[in-house]
C-alpha cells in the first residue's frame with residue numbers, strides 16, 4: 001500500500017476482533033485508565049522542526065481557518081485555547097451562554113415560580129417544542145420529533161413501535177446492524193424476544209439483501225461509532241421499505257455533523273442523542289422521530305401518562321395523544337431539557353450543509369497531516385477515505401492505542417479510546433479548526449515516536 005496510513009475502510013481489520021465482543025468491553029468516553037487532561041495543558045505551539053512539512057501544513061491550516069465561514073462559532077463555546085478537543089462525538093462542548101440561562105431556570109423558574117412553571121414557563125410543552133428545534137437539523141418537518149428519555153429508551157420505543165406498525169405476524173424477523181453501538185443490539189435482542197421475532201444481525205451494507213417478506217423492521221446506525229463509517233441511509237431505507245418493512249435509524253453520530261434528510265428519504269422512525277454534536281450536555285435527553293404518516297398508528301410500548309390525550313384526567317385507561325407527543329412517557333427531565341434548548345441556539349443561522357463541507361475538509365486535512373508526520377505503517381486508518389462513506393470522526397488503530405491516547409491527552413489533544421486499539425478523533429465543525437487538526441496530528445506523531453523510542457522500535 002503506497003499510503004502512509006493503511007486504510008481498512010472501516011471494515012473489520014481481520015485481527016480476530018469480533019465486533020460484538022469488542023463493543024461489549026467499551027469504556028467511558030475518555031478511557032478510564034487515561035488521565036484527565038489539565039484544562040490548561042498546553043499543546044506544542046509551534047511546528048516541531050523534525051516534522052516533515054510541518055511549516056507548510058501549519059501555514060495551510062492558518063489559511064483554511066482564515067477562510068472558514070464557521071470559524072467565529074468557536075467563540076460561542078467554553079473551550080481552552082491550549083487544548084484541542086476532539087471528543088465532541090462523545091460529549092459536545094458547553095456553549096458559553098448556557099450557564100446563565102440555567103441559572104435563571106433554576107433560580108427563577110424553579111426557585112420563584114415553582115409549580116406554575118409547568119404552564120407559565122412552558123415546561124409542559126418542552127419535549128415537542130424542543131423536538132421542533134431538533135427537527136430541521138435532521139431534515140424533518142415540524143411535529144415529528146419529540147425530545148426526552150435516553151437514546152436507549154427511544155431505541156426500544158422505536159423498534160417495538162415499528163414491529164407493531166408492521167402488523168403482520170408473518171413478518172417474524174427484526175434485522176439489526178451487527179456492528180451497532182452495543183446498547184442498540186442489546187435492546188433489539190430484548191425487543192425481538194418480547195415481540196416473538198427472530199433477530200437477524202447483519203452488516204449495514206448487507207441489509208438490502210437481508211430484508212424480505214419476513215422482515216418487520218431494520219435498525220441501523222447512520223454512522224459507525226467505532227470506525228466513523230457513514231452508511232447509505234437513502235439506499236438502505238429504500239430497500240427496507242421496498243421489502244414492506246420499517247426502517248429505524250440511530251442518528252447519534254450523524255445529527256449535527258452532516259445532513260440526515262429523514263423526510264426526504266422516507267425514513268420511518270429514528271432516534272438520536274443530543275450530547276454529542278448537538279452539545280446538549282452530559283445525559284441530555286435524546287429524541288424520537290416518528291414520520292407523520294405513522295403517527296396515528298404508532299403504538300408506544302411505553303404509554304406513560306405524559307402521552308395520554310388528557311393526562312390530568314388521570315383516567316385508569318390509556319388513550320394516546322395525537323402527533324409526536326405520543327412518544328412521550330413520564331415527567332421530562334426539565335433541567336437537562338432546558339439546557340439543551342439553550343444549547344441549540346448555537347445552530348441559529350448555520351446550515352448543516354456548511355457544517356458537512358467543513359467536517360469533510362477537516363477530516364481530509366487531519367488525515368493528510370497524519371500521513372505527512374507519522375511514519376508509514378505506524379497507524380491504520382479505519383475511517384473510509386471516500387466522502388460518501390465518512391462521518392465526522394477519524395479512527396486510527398495501533399497496538400499501543402491505550403498508551404498513545406493517554407499521552408495525547410496529557411499533552412492537550414483530547415480524543416478517546418475504544419478498546420483494544422482504536423484512537424477516535426471527533427471533528428465538531430462548530431468549534432474545531434484546521435490548526436487544531438494540524439496540531440493534533442503533529443502531537444500524535446511526537447507521541448508515537450516517543451513510544452517507539454521507549455520500546456526500542458525503529459521505523
Ligand SMILES: Cc1ncc(COP(=O)(O)O)c(C=O)c1O
Nearest residue numbers: 150151152181183225250252273
Ligand atoms: C450510536 C449510539 N447509540 C446509542 C448510544 C447510547 O445512548 P444512551 O446511553 O444515551 O442511551 C450511543 C452512545 O452512548 C451511541 O453512540
Ligand SMILES: Nc1c(O)cccc1C(=O)C[C@H](N)C(=O)O
Nearest residue numbers: 027028029030089090091181225
Ligand atoms: N454516553 C456516554 C457516557 O454517558 C459516558 C461516556 C461516553 C458516552 C458515549 O456517548 C459514548 C459514545 N456513544 C461512543 O460513541 O462511544
